[in-house]
Structures are given as C-alpha cells and as structure tokens.
Amino acid sequence: MKKYFFLSLMTSVVFLNSCESEDVIDLSNDFEEPKILLSKVTTTYYANPANPDIDVAKLIYNNQGELLKxxxxxxxxxxxxxxxxxxxxxxxxxxxxTLDYYSTYTYNGDQLLNIKAIYTNPDFNRTISYTYENGNMVTSTLCQSANCSNPSTSSYTYNGENITVETSVIGGTFSTSTKHEYLYDNQLNPFTYTNKYFKVSMGGAYVLSKNNYTTDRISYKDSAGNWIQNQYVIYDVQYNSAQLPTQVVGKLSDGSNYVKYNYEYITQ
Structure with a gap:
C-alpha cells in the first residue's frame, strides 16, 4: 500500500431535494451532488520501528473538485x-x-498511454507507458533511457474489480522481482472515485482496485526462478459514517507494525 503519489478522492452522495407548493412537488430542477474529497493523508512507515518515518500530504482543490496541488x-x-x-x-x-521537473500526459481516446518526466538534464528524463485489457490497466513500463534497455515493469491480475496479484520487476544489472497477492473487504477504498487517469498514473493494487485489501502475501523470486514468501501483512481498516477508510493499519504476521495510513476528507 505504499503510495508514490497522493491523488484526489471524489465520491458522490446521492440525495433527493424537492420543493413543495400547494401539494405539487417540483422535480424539474437538477441539484449538484456533494463531493467527499480526500484532503489529507498521513503515512507512517515502520522500517525503523524505533524511529518511524512519517509523511504528510495535503490536497488542495478548485471549486469543481479538481485536484490543484x-x-x-x-x-x-x-x-x-x-x-x-x-x-x-x-x-x-x-x-x-523552484521547479524540479514536470510531466506530460499522452492519450489515445480515453486511455492514458504514457507519462513523460522532463528534467533540465535530459539524462534524467523517463517515460512510463501503460497497456490495457477490458478497460483495466494491466501493465506499466518505466523506461529511464532512450532505448529502454533496462525497463522496470508492473503487471496486474484482476478478479472482478480488484487486483489479486501484482508483480513488479525492477530493471538493472541485477534485476529483482516481487509479487503481492491480496484479499479484500467489501468497502470502498479512499481512491475509488478519484480521477481515473490519476489512478492509472499512481498505479498499485490499492489505488486501482475498488475495495480495501485485508491481507498482502509478499514473495520474491530467487536465482532459480522460484517465488519465496518472505512477508505476510494483515490490514485493519476503520471507516467513517460514509463508509470510507479513516485509518488503515498494517501489521506483519508476528504482530509488529508495518505501515499506517490516516485519511481525512472534506465535503464540497
């Protein structure tokens, strides 16, 4: 559930609003639905339990509910x-x-094809490209050189609207492969209603899936090509009255802390 970018969450709460005059109900007007937007994410990483790393991200929107900053x-x-x-x-x-770098987005119709990161030093430029099946993003490929000689890839296997297997390969002279296998609850996750293109660009099973995963079985591939499980994470999710997560705590199978996410929302 590690997040590399924090994106907006917009979900619509359907309501009925009517005006009554002399026993006549006027339903001719359309009313805007309120939006619940993710406004703050606090992430605590426990790689060093004695000194956890805490990251806080605040999200700013315009009046249309678009993420600005x-x-x-x-x-x-x-x-x-x-x-x-x-x-x-x-x-x-x-x-x-000061500006560090910027990214541009390329589309084919309604599908995001790639994102290019542009630096002052072109040697740092990189491109992430995406492929799809049945409308779902199934692979992302990161190229950090013009000939894409050592790409890093992520691939996703879906069961319905959730990703059950996420496999990542970090390219390089000594490549590494990691596999995550997930089980889910039946509640909406914080990113269910975010801008779909941001979901693709952010990647990861949690963002791309509909629900919240409750377990994560993590394996690595050894030199013989075998998958070896080395971690098992169990997640506890707390929800608000809108059934959106307010806190997600991940613990390893031995009970030690792995990661914690706190989510805060605003309504527009």
Missing part, C-alpha cells in the same frame, strides 16, 4: 487539465519552491 514538507506538485478534465501536465517543486 499536493503539499508536503519537502516537496509539492501542481496539476493542469484540458477542457475535458484530463490531466495534461504535473509540475514538481523542490522544498524551496
């Missing part, structure tokens, strides 16, 4: 959209407010 202690980002509401550019800033 993400603010954290040592970096920030801002987003630009086209007239159809598709993100077209993300600017990433350093702690001092």
């Amino acid at each position: 993400i603010l954290s202690e040592d970096k920030s980002s801002s987003f630009e959209y086209d007239n159809a509401g598709k993100p077209v550019k993300t600017n990433y800033y350093k702690a001092d407010g």
Whole structure:
C-alpha cells in the first residue's frame, strides 16, 4: 500500500431535494451532488520501528473538485487539465519552491498511454507507458533511457474489480522481482472515485482496485526462478459514517507494525 503519489478522492452522495407548493412537488430542477474529497493523508512507515518515518500530504482543490496541488514538507506538485478534465501536465517543486521537473500526459481516446518526466538534464528524463485489457490497466513500463534497455515493469491480475496479484520487476544489472497477492473487504477504498487517469498514473493494487485489501502475501523470486514468501501483512481498516477508510493499519504476521495510513476528507 505504499503510495508514490497522493491523488484526489471524489465520491458522490446521492440525495433527493424537492420543493413543495400547494401539494405539487417540483422535480424539474437538477441539484449538484456533494463531493467527499480526500484532503489529507498521513503515512507512517515502520522500517525503523524505533524511529518511524512519517509523511504528510495535503490536497488542495478548485471549486469543481479538481485536484490543484499536493503539499508536503519537502516537496509539492501542481496539476493542469484540458477542457475535458484530463490531466495534461504535473509540475514538481523542490522544498524551496523552484521547479524540479514536470510531466506530460499522452492519450489515445480515453486511455492514458504514457507519462513523460522532463528534467533540465535530459539524462534524467523517463517515460512510463501503460497497456490495457477490458478497460483495466494491466501493465506499466518505466523506461529511464532512450532505448529502454533496462525497463522496470508492473503487471496486474484482476478478479472482478480488484487486483489479486501484482508483480513488479525492477530493471538493472541485477534485476529483482516481487509479487503481492491480496484479499479484500467489501468497502470502498479512499481512491475509488478519484480521477481515473490519476489512478492509472499512481498505479498499485490499492489505488486501482475498488475495495480495501485485508491481507498482502509478499514473495520474491530467487536465482532459480522460484517465488519465496518472505512477508505476510494483515490490514485493519476503520471507516467513517460514509463508509470510507479513516485509518488503515498494517501489521506483519508476528504482530509488529508495518505501515499506517490516516485519511481525512472534506465535503464540497
């Protein structure tokens, strides 16, 4: 459930509103549905239990519920959209407010094809490309060189609207492979209603799935090509009155802390 980018969460709460005058109910007016937006994510990593690493991200929106900025202690980002509401550019800033790099988005109809990160030094440029099956994003490929000689890839296997298997290969001279196998609850996760293109760009089973996973079986591939399980994480999820997660705590099978997420929301 590690997050590399924090995105908006928008879910609509359906309600009926009517005006009554002399026993005549007027249903001719359309009413805007309120939006529940993810406004803050606090992530606590327990790689060093004696000194946990805490990351706080605040999300800022415009009046249309579009994500404008993400603010954290040592970096920030801002987003630009086209007239159809598709993100077209993300600017990433350093702690001092100067531009670090930016990313541009390329589409084929309603599918996000790739995102290109552009740096002042072109040697740092990179591209992430996506493929789809039945409308679901099934692979992402990260290329950090012009000829994409050592790509890193992630692939996803779905069961309904949830990803049950996520496999990642980190490219390089000595590549590494990791596999996650998930089980889920039946409640909506914080990113269910976010902009679908942000979900693809963020990647990961938690963001791309409908529900919250409750267990994560983690394996690595050894030199002989065999998968060896080395971690098993159990997640406890707490919800608010809208049945959206407010806290997700992951613990290893021995009971030690693995990760904790706290989610806060606003209504527009």
